[in-house]
Amino acid sequence: MYETLITSLSPSVSHSLRTLTFYFALSFFLHLVTMSGIQQAMSLLIASFHKYSGKEGDKFTLSKIELKELLEAELGEMLGKASDKSAVDRIFKDLDSNKDNTVDFKEYVTLVSCLTVMCNDFFIKK
Numbered sequence: 609m610y611e612t613l614i615t616s617l618s619p620s621v622s623h624s625l626r627t628l629t630f631y632f633a634l635s636f637f638l639h640l641v642t643m644s645g646i647q648q649a650m651s652l653l654i655a656s657f658h659k660y661s662g663k664e665g666d667k668f669t670l671s672k673i674e675l676k677e678l679l680e681a682e683l684g685e686m687l688g689k690a691s692d693k694s695a696v697d698r699i700f701k702d703l704d705s706n707k708d709n710t711v712d713f714k715e716y717v718t719l720v721s722c723l724t725v726m727c728n729d730f731f732i733k734k
């Protein structure tokens with residue numbers, strides 16, 4: 609979609625946007641390597657959320673489809689198979705604590721926090 613939008617613009621505007629996107633990505637990367645580990649983790653959590661939340665509907669919340677894509681691409685099978693519709697339905701229902709039929713950033717961070725605690729518990733018990 610982004611590529612279609614860019615190519616539909618005039619060549620000079622399109623080139624400017626591509627250049628801007630490149631420098632934004634470069635700036636983000638350079639900033640990332642100078643940050644502490646926790647700052648990097650926080651930045652990546654935010655970026656990961658927005659990578660999926662902006663795909664359809666409200667760009668600041670995850671729909672069920674966006675959550676499914678995030679689970680598949682970012683968490684593998686940590687929560688079971690994301691291709692299992694009933695598993696995705698259950699995870700979505702559990703995360704949507706305010707019952708507005710979307711997963712906002714706070715609800716998403718709750719998921720990541722819980723998984724991080726579980727990972728820590730796993731490594732401590734080893």
Ligand SMILES: [Ca+2]
Nearest residue numbers: 704708710711
């Ligand atoms: Ca919600």
